Amino acid sequence: MSSIRLFILSSFADLGPMHGHRLRQEAERKRVPFWTDIPVGAVYGAMNRLATEGLLREAGREQEGNRPTRQLYEITDEGRRVLTDLRRDGLTEIWFKYDPFDLALTRTDPAKLDELPTLLADRLARMKALLEERRGMIEQAMPFIGVAEEWAVRHTERRMEAEVEYLADLVAALPDLIADELNPRPRKEKP
Incomplete structure (x- = not known):
């Protein structure tokens, strides 16, 4: 497409x-x-x-x-x-593209785990700022776009909101994530 x-x-x-x-x-x-x-x-x-x-x-x-x-x-x-x-x-068609963030999260350097909270808090703050900037752009654009275009820009806004929510949840889960990286729980072997 x-x-x-x-x-x-x-x-x-x-x-x-x-x-x-x-x-x-x-x-x-x-x-x-x-x-x-x-x-x-x-x-x-x-x-x-x-x-x-x-x-x-x-x-x-x-x-x-x-x-x-x-x-x-x-x-x-x-x-x-x-x-x-x-x-x-x-x-x-449904378009889904993997985010390199996910791979980086699963390949975190164990020696740098102490940096993870700062990195993710910064990413969350930048994502929130991007979302607010987007909302401002949407409000400025509203008089110039039709209903279909409004739904298109709202789609992007909702995707960004979901990313902010995900990052907030991830930041909250960091103690468990870091503990698991330092001391991995047993994982089942694939048959």
Whole structure:
């Protein structure tokens, strides 16, 4: 599933022919980087790739005032078919990516266990600050986004809230974790 492909193809399907600069402005207007993993500057290269794949095609040229002539693109029939699949996949596929934090937690240096409470308290504080920053951004964005976009930004907010709750629980469990690392309890062998 490619977020940038979904954004670009759906923008062309919804808005019709346009040039890359207008698409970039649309991404900024919709605050796309705020609720997905698309860097606004990446739209030009992605548009070129989609055109090479036959999902977009040149639809003419446009010139505004003294500005350089800009190439207009439009979505192709194949692009619409791919867009249908991307929309469905985006709603139905579950994306889960392991966090390197978990591996680092299970591979803690026994000689540095005394640093763990400080490291995790700092991580929790930074996560709380990030969540508060996110909440402020959401409130500023609310007048400019639709209901679906609001649910998208709230999804990220809830994931961040879950991370804060998890880290708070982990910090509370640190005495048991450290004791187990220093003196591991017996573990069953896998048959």
